[in-house]
Amino acid sequence: MTTTARTTERRSWLTTIQPVAALALVAVVVGIPLWLVLVTSAKSQGDALNPSLGLPTDGWHLAENYRRAFTEGRVIKAFLGSASIVVPAAILILLFGSMAAWVLARRASRWLAVVYAVAISGIVIPPAVITLVLLLRQLGLAGTLPGMVLVYVGIYLSTAIFFVTGFIRTIPHELEEAARVDGAGPVRVFFTIILPLLRPVLATATILICLYIWNDVFFAFFVIGGRMDTLPLNLFQVASAGVYLNNWNLIFAYVVLMSIPLLVVFAVAQRRIIAGITGGAVK
Incomplete structure (x- = not known):
């Protein structure tokens, strides 16, 4: 494989991986805290004493x-x-x-x-x-x-x-x-x-x-x-x-x-x- 082909392949790989890495970073930095807030706001008081990323275990209390x-x-x-x-x-x-x-x-x-x-x-x-x-x-x-x-x-x-x-x-x-x-x-x-x-x-x-x-x-x-x-x-x-x-x-x-x-x-x-x-x- 020539140097030009390797360079083209590397650029193609970087072009593909950069959007995926950006989305993963956004999901970690923004998505996880946002999910924690939203899911905890739908839990009961006892279920929310220790906030976690898990879904409510004793039903959804969103409206209440x-x-x-x-x-x-x-x-x-x-x-x-x-x-x-x-x-x-x-x-x-x-x-x-x-x-x-x-x-x-x-x-x-x-x-x-x-x-x-x-x-x-x-x-x-x-x-x-x-x-x-x-x-x-x-x-x-x-x-x-x-x-x-x-x-x-x-x-x-x-x-x-x-x-x-x-x-x-x-x-x-x-x-x-x-x-x-x-x-x-x-x-x-x-x-x-x-x-x-x-x-x-x-x-x-x-x-x-x-x-x-x-x-x-x-x-x-x-x-x-x-x-x-x-x-x-x-x-x-x-x-x-x-x-x-x-x-x-x-x-x-x-x-x-x-x-x-x-x-x-x-x-x-x-x-x-x-x-x-x-x-x-x-x-």
């Missing part, structure tokens, strides 16, 4: 578990609390982050390079929680919805700037110059030219930001703990109070209910998300 999780976990109230935080926070993060990214991407200077580095440093530098809480108390925003929204805006604004800046640098300058020739000012150029072109990357950033905020319990506990319900905070509180103590079937049922809204958003926006990720990788 989800009904109890929905009512005892105050899902509707907690959902409204989470939505009232996630929606305004995500809008402000994406709007301000896009504006800042546009300026940073279009103007090249050493000072702006430093500003950009500081702006995205929030991705790796954790916020000082104690200082944050004390500052909110001084401003009279501790334990309030606006205070919680502003906390998330400050924390995740770096993520939006990081995602959008690289994308804007690939947009041709000629589009903005043509709009300015027609008499458009900076605000009009941004909202009529730049912002519509950012839909793919904004869809990607939206999912990531909403995922972070929707599942957050740490900052919600310190800022609004006990004053307002969110889905993860509510689960933490009722579990600590003993309502769901050792009731892994109800806890996992609650986790599934809590994940449904994000799954719906992801299913609707998945095409734009993939386009945003691909575009960012190429650019």
Whole structure:
């Protein structure tokens, strides 16, 4: 067998094995934990004391578990609390982050390079929680919805700037110059030219930001703990109070209910998300 034939055979083997290996990795990393959550949420309390991958041994309790999780976990109230935080926070993060990214991407200077580095440093530098809480108390925003929204805006604004800046640098300058020739000012150029072109990357950033905020319990506990319900905070509180103590079937049922809204958003926006990720990788 010649060297060329061996090389062709090796490439063919790699082409065949790579998808199989990727699917196996996804099945292990994602499939097994997901199956554990789903199957445990359908078991009785006694059967779920030691969560396992096995099917229920004393019958399926799917409807009963989800009904109890929905009512005892105050899902509707907690959902409204989470939505009232996630929606305004995500809008402000994406709007301000896009504006800042546009300026940073279009103007090249050493000072702006430093500003950009500081702006995205929030991705790796954790916020000082104690200082944050004390500052909110001084401003009279501790334990309030606006205070919680502003906390998330400050924390995740770096993520939006990081995602959008690289994308804007690939947009041709000629589009903005043509709009300015027609008499458009900076605000009009941004909202009529730049912002519509950012839909793919904004869809990607939206999912990531909403995922972070929707599942957050740490900052919600310190800022609004006990004053307002969110889905993860509510689960933490009722579990600590003993309502769901050792009731892994109800806890996992609650986790599934809590994940449904994000799954719906992801299913609707998945095409734009993939386009945003691909575009960012190429650019």
